[in-house]
Structure formats: C-alpha cells, structure tokens
Amino acid sequence: MTTPSIIIIGAGFGGLGMALELRRAGLDTFTILERAEDLGGVWRENTYPGAACDVPSPLYSWSYEPKSDWPRRFSEQRDIHAYMRGVAAKHGLERFIRFGTEVTDAEFDERTGQWTIGTADGSRLTADILVPAVGQLSRPALPDIPGIDTFAGPAFHSAEWNHEVDLTGTRVACIGTGASAVQYIPRIQPKVAQLTLFQRSAAWVLPKADVEYNAVHHALFKHVPPSRLAERFAIWSFFEVMALALTDIPAVKTPVIALADRHRAAQVPDAELRAKLTPDYAAGCKRGLFSNEYFPALTQPNVTVETTAIEAITPTGIRTADGVQHEVDVIIYGTGFKGTEFLAPMNIYGLGGRKLSDVWGDMGARAYLGLSVPYFPNLFMMYGPNTNVGSGSIIYMLESQARYIRQVVQHLTTRPGHYLAARAATEQRWDDWLQKRLKSTPWNFCFSWYRNAAGRITNNWPGATLLYRWKTRTFDAADYDETQAPATVPLPSALSPVSASRQ
Numbered sequence: 001m002t003t004p005s006i007i008i009i010g011a012g013f014g015g016l017g018m019a020l021e022l023r024r025a026g027l028d029t030f031t032i033l034e035r036a037e038d039l040g041g042v043w044r045e046n047t048y049p050g051a052a053c054d055v056p057s058p059l060y061s062w063s064y065e066p067k068s069d070w071p072r073r074f075s076e077q078r079d080i081h082a083y084m085r086g087v088a089a090k091h092g093l094e095r096f097i098r099f100g101t102e103v104t105d106a107e108f109d110e111r112t113g114q115w116t117i118g119t120a121d122g123s124r125l126t127a128d129i130l131v132p133a134v135g136q137l138s139r140p141a142l143p144d145i146p147g148i149d150t151f152a153g154p155a156f157h158s159a160e161w162n163h164e165v166d167l168t169g170t171r172v173a174c175i176g177t178g179a180s181a182v183q184y185i186p187r188i189q190p191k192v193a194q195l196t197l198f199q200r201s202a203a204w205v206l207p208k209a210d211v212e213y214n215a216v217h218h219a220l221f222k223h224v225p226p227s228r229l230a231e232r233f234a235i236w237s238f239f240e241v242m243a244l245a246l247t248d249i250p251a252v253k254t255p256v257i258a259l260a261d262r263h264r265a266a267q268v269p270d271a272e273l274r275a276k277l278t279p280d281y282a283a284g285c286k287r288g289l290f291s292n293e294y295f296p297a298l299t300q301p302n303v304t305v306e307t308t309a310i311e312a313i314t315p316t317g318i319r320t321a322d323g324v325q326h327e328v329d330v331i332i333y334g335t336g337f338k339g340t341e342f343l344a345p346m347n348i349y350g351l352g353g354r355k356l357s358d359v360w361g362d363m364g365a366r367a368y369l370g371l372s373v374p375y376f377p378n379l380f381m382m383y384g385p386n387t388n389v390g391s392g393s394i395i396y397m398l399e400s401q402a403r404y405i406r407q408v409v410q411h412l413t414t415r416p417g418h419y420l421a422a423r424a425a426t427e428q429r430w431d432d433w434l435q436k437r438l439k440s441t442p443w444n445f446c447f448s449w450y451r452n453a454a455g456r457i458t459n460n461w462p463g464a465t466l467l468y469r470w471k472t473r474t475f476d477a478a479d480y481d482e483t484q485a486p487a488t489v490p491l492p493s494a495l496s497p498v499s500a501s502r503q
Contacts, residue, residue: 004128004378004412006030007117009103009346012041014133014382014398016084017062019093021402024064027409031127032093033119035102039088042137043081046180048161049187051077054179054290058232059239059393062087066228068221074210074290106130107349108377113419113485115378128412128419131405132346133382136459137337139344141449143175147313155331158184165330169193173318173326175310176334177203179289184334186293189300196304196326198318201286201446202279206256207263208290236465242391243464246284247441257283267295276305285446287390339459340364340452342385350376351421364452368422368430368479369472370461371401377419377483378412380405386434387468388450388459390443396465400472407475417488420480437462 006022008015011034022030038044053060057075061067065087071079088094102120109116115130140157142148156162158180171194174181182203189195213221221228245252260283268274277295298305308320317327338344342365348356354375360366367373370387371380382401389397412418438457443450450459461468 002413002416003027003029004409004416005126006129006131006409007115007125007127008032008131008133010034010041010133010135010138010382011036011039011088011097011099012043012133012135012138013084013395014041014135014401015131016088016093017395017398018131018133018382018402018405019096020062020065020087020091021399021406022409023091023093025406025410027406028096030096031125032097033101033103033117033125034097034099035120037099039093039097040081040084041135042159043077043084045138046077046159046161047163048158048180048184050183051180052183053080055239055393056231056235058228059235060395062395063232063399065090066221066225066232068228069218070213072210072212074208103346105347105349108351108379108419109485110351111485112487113377113417113483129378129380129409131380131382132343132348134343134346135383136339136342136388139338139341140333141336141338142333143310143335145310145313150315151313151317151331152315153329153331155333157333157335159337167192167330170329171327172196173198173328173331174334175318175331176336177201178334178336179287180336181334182289182291182294184332186291186297189297189303192302194302194304194328196306196318196328197298198306198310198320199276200309201281202277203286204260204279204283204288205263205294206260206288206290208292210292236392236396239389239392240464240466242288243389246390246443247437247462247464253283256288260288264295268299270299273299273305276307281446282442284390284442285444286448286450336449339388339449342458343381348376348379350379363454364456364458366427366431366458368427369401369404371404371472372420372422372427372480374422374424374427374481377421379421380408385458387461389465390441390450390460392465397461397468400465400469404472404475411475411477415482415484418482418484420477420482423479423481426479434462 006029008018008030011032015032019030019032052074056073057070067083103117104120105118107116114126114128117125140159154162154165167188168191170192172192173196174185175198177199241252268277308322310318311321312319317325319325365385367385370384382398387397441462443457443460450457452458
C-alpha cells in the first residue's frame, strides 16, 4: 500500500491539527505550505493590545494535547501562539512546513489524479490530496467608505496593528465594535487623549468569567487530570447549551439576554450612553462577546460613542452624516474579515477545468460536511463552509474534520491512483438539510459576516458541535464518486510498457 501524498495549505490551528491527526495515525506523506515565516495563523497575525480568545483555553486547545499551566482561563495571544509552537515542536512538525510559500492556484489533473499547486515564487508542486486550511478569518476587511485612502495620519486594521505608532496623548478613532474592538479599546483608552468609537450596531456583551490560574491550579490540573477534564467538560457543556439556544431551544436565550441586560445596566449608569450600547437586533444574530472591561472603558471622560453614520473619511478625520467633522490623529479599523470569500484569493480548478469560485457563484460557498465539493476530487477543506461555530470552540470542529479526512487518506491508501469527489446528489441533500435548519436561526435577522452579499448564511454551523462530530464520525465511500486516474490503470500483464504505448 502507498500512502497518498498530501499538501496542506496553512499552518494555523486547522493545518497543524490536520498534520497532528496524520502523525498520530502514523502517516507522514504530507507537506504544509505556509505563506508567512512562522506558524500560528490568526494567532501569529493578531497582536493588537488585549488580543485574546473568547473561548476558555481548556476547551480552546487540542483535546489530545492538554496544557495544565495556562496562565488564565481566557488566554491571550502570546500564550496561545506559544502553545501552538510548543505542540508543533513536540511532534516535529517544523520539518514538514515550507515557510514563505504562498499558494496562488491549484488544478486537478484527471489523467494522473493529482493536484498541481502553483506558488507565488513560480514553483509547481504535485500532490494526491489537497487540504486547504486557510481559515475563515485570515483576510482583513476594510469598510467601503469614501475617502478612506485620503487620511493623512496613521490608519491600520486591528489584525495588522502598527506597533510603531505611539497612541499616547493622541486622538483616536475606532471604527467597528466586534470581538477585536471589545478587547483593544479598554487597553488603549487609558493612554489616549480622546477616543471616538464609531458604532454601527451595539454588541451583545456578557460578563467574562475569567480567572488567573495560580500554582495550585497548575498542580491540580497536572497531577489530578480529572479536575482538568471536569473544567473542560463544564466549559464545553455551557457552549453546547448556548448553541442549542441559537438553533433548537430558543427559550434558553431568555436568561442569557437578562444576564447581558443586567451586565450593561450595572456597568453603564448613564441612561443616554446605555441606550446607545443596547443592541437593536435579536440576541445571537451576531456573535456574543465577553468582557468586563469594555463598558467601563466607554464610560470614561475621554471616550465618545458616535452612532451617526460615517459619510466620509477626510485627510484630518471623519465626517459623519450630520455634517460634523471629527478631527483625529489615528484611525483603527476593527471591521472584521472577508469571512465569506472562502479560499480566496487562490484560484482552484477541478474536473473539466471548473473554477471553484465560478461554481459557487453569487450564492456563495457550499460543501458536503463543509469539506468536499462535487467535481473537485481529493480536495478536503478544513474550516470550510458552514463549519464556523456561533458558540463553542472551533478546535473541536477542526478535530472532527481532521479525523474524517484521515479516514479518507486511509481509504485511498488501499486504492492507489483513485480519487474521490462528493456526489452532487449527496451534497444537495446535505445543503437542503442545512438550509432548513438555518432558516430558524437568529442569523437571518441582521447583517453580519456570517452572511454573504446574496443573504445566504455560508459560514455558521446550525447546531451543537456534538452534532457535527456525529455527522463526521465515519467516512462513507458511498457518498462519493470514486474514479481511477487513467495514467494509474495497470497495464495488461501481456503487454510491456513499450508495446502498450504503441497500441
């Protein structure tokens, strides 16, 4: 038996998780292509002040690589990045990674049953299986505001934080109120002269049950593993209940909404400001945020929350629709990512030269189990369409995907020269089931990065993570069209290669 060659694109949690799953199964015929000079994905890129995960670390970590000495329950960027580096070093993954290698395109060859992958430096690589693991939150999005290129001062996206800009004593404009802004605003507020938060919509913010782990915690988690597992299970269970509130048991949202309202009321005593910070859309429509510092920062004398729409950006500041010119020294964009543009800007070509972006078209990305697209053989995505979590840990989802893809690799190991693509009918049944469940979710009732321009929810998984684990528990070859590449068909024993070529 020959293990298929595999190229994994990206060395974030998805790509590393796929590599770890293969290594754990004794498979090492893979290469990871990483465009940067270090691993880590979003945890390498996002270095803004206060950058942290909003899922507790006991759950936001690989189940088979627990860490007993996290510094706190909700760990910050540097600790998560260090964890990823440590696990990669432990399993010797660095030797499988080609850093500084950006993939530009990939084309499937029906004759050989292989993918040819092109890189920015002009190299061409081949592999039997292609696993894009580029994530959904890797490409920063800037707002479409007139004059955005005219501002004379420093301006940057939170995911591309300019640490050379000293914010001390400056007038700062923050555009956006998502998960990043909730974290960096409390960190920069004490040092700036004036902070103006331009808010399009208020966020649902819950209290953050954070704790600093001390030596006693670390010793307990290390020497009494059931204590660590109990905390992980408790955290997982909480998020599973929250996921059910979004999809299956809406009544669960009632106490959560009450908790958010009490949190806001307790931290924002001014009625006018509190009204501005009260969401006007259904709870759960956008990802709920956790913070004990965000509201208090916004109540400080040097902070203004501006809810009037932005009309334009000028060389010296921001002009709102009421004609007011807000003079600022620095603009920070906390405006999220191009989450619905799956696999962009890479060009992917499947059977018959089909281009993946054209196949998806205006309606957006879709894939069987979020993994496989009809007519694109041996292409299996990590963190693909409809596998983002509205509540829970994406690493739990990634582990489910990696286990499934590992089963595919093992199947193809026994079928050399064969390739698989999800059956169109199978994918359609899957999408019909997804869309039926998605109709009843709150994600339909506001605009967010979960939905594309056509209004289709392309990102989120409509259910608990346990349901996805169940759906992906076993690879079933009957869900796929399986073909043997012509160039790999064995020659009849009576014919030599030379005589065969003359037939």
